[in-house]
Amino acid sequence: MAKLFRAVIMGPPGSGKGTISERIAQSFGLARLSSGDFVRENIAANTDAGVLAKTYIERGLLVPDHVMTRLLLPRLEEMTRHSWLMDGFPRTLAQAKALNSTCDLDLVISLNIPYETLKERLSDRWIHPASGRVYNMGFNPPHVQGRDDISGEPLIQHDDDKPEALVARLRHYKDVAKPIIDLYKSKGILHTFSGTETDRIWPYINSLLSTKIPSTSQTDTQRIPMP
Numbered sequence: 001m002a003k004l005f006r007a008v009i010m011g012p013p014g015s016g017k018g019t020i021s022e023r024i025a026q027s028f029g030l031a032r033l034s035s036g037d038f039v040r041e042n043i044a045a046n047t048d049a050g051v052l053a054k055t056y057i058e059r060g061l062l063v064p065d066h067v068m069t070r071l072l073l074p075r076l077e078e079m080t081r082h083s084w085l086m087d088g089f090p091r092t093l094a095q096a097k098a099l100n101s102t103c104d105l106d107l108v109i110s111l112n113i114p115y116e117t118l119k120e121r122l123s124d125r126w127i128h129p130a131s132g133r134v135y136n137m138g139f140n141p142p143h144v145q146g147r148d149d150i151s152g153e154p155l156i157q158h159d160d161d162k163p164e165a166l167v168a169r170l171r172h173y174k175d176v177a178k179p180i181i182d183l184y185k186s187k188g189i190l191h192t193f194s195g196t197e198t199d200r201i202w203p204y205i206n207s208l209l210s211t212k213i214p215s216t217s218q219t220d221t222q223r224i225p226m227p
């Protein structure tokens, strides 16, 4: 069996993690895992953790570490036969340490995008909740306004993309990301990409990953739903 590959993508809200994860999943056939999707699925299913998580998300806050690790780590332990890319976890040093004790990461991508760019992008971000597909009215609009390209279902905007919640989220990101980035830097697995346009950053990420994982056809792509 080919060697498994485990990666994490980090960056502030709106930095392009979802967009780039999708491209990586399609180009390299990794399972794409999103902590945000996982939390929202738990909210929709009214699980105990989902009900609790909702009270934090509504205030633009992170879900507490013990709730996140209890939700996510067992799921990762089930993925022993898959290569994966995680978007949205770890988001605190405690989560990074918990992840460390579960698996060895091969690579961490950190996106470094200016604040003004983030604000503009998020005010225009639309999402298909069931699949996690992300649109932007300027950058990658849906074929039919307000509808997902594949299912035709309605698109929504997240409450936490509203400017009031965004400022708190960005401040929080800056505070909590630094020690995580330092940790991965010290492990020699951190790769940082800076810029204002995903299309200009993508070729660099693509060529880095090409040296680390073999390309697969698009049919190998999978987005593993989290329970």
Ligand SMILES: Nc1ncnc2c1ncn2[C@@H]1O[C@H](COP(=O)(O)OP(=O)(O)OP(=O)(O)O)[C@@H](O)[C@H]1O
Residues within 6 Å of the ligand: 011, 012, 013, 014, 015, 017, 018, 034, 035, 036, 037, 039, 056, 057, 060, 061, 062, 063, 064, 068, 087, 088, 089, 090, 091, 092, 095, 158, 160, 169
């Ligand atoms: N690892 C995590 N730790 C704590 N809370 C989390 C974590 N992942 C997701 N959440 C919670 O779920 C919410 C939605 O997650 P999602 O990843 O979609 O976040 P987001 O803040 O919209 O991120 P982005 O805009 O960067 O994609 C977050 O705002 C946060 O409250």
Ligand SMILES: Nc1nc2c(ncn2[C@@H]2O[C@H](COP(=O)(O)OP(=O)(O)O)[C@@H](O)[C@H]2O)c(=O)[nH]1
Residues within 6 Å of the ligand: 011, 012, 013, 014, 015, 016, 017, 018, 019, 020, 121, 122, 124, 125, 126, 134, 135, 136, 137, 138, 139, 140, 196, 197, 198, 199
């Ligand atoms: N204008 C513009 N929008 C982008 C670019 N890259 C991503 N987006 C959009 O910006 C928003 C945030 O991107 P997303 O991938 O969701 O970022 P995340 O919050 O880090 O996961 C989405 O609406 C994307 O479609 C870009 O280069 N230019």
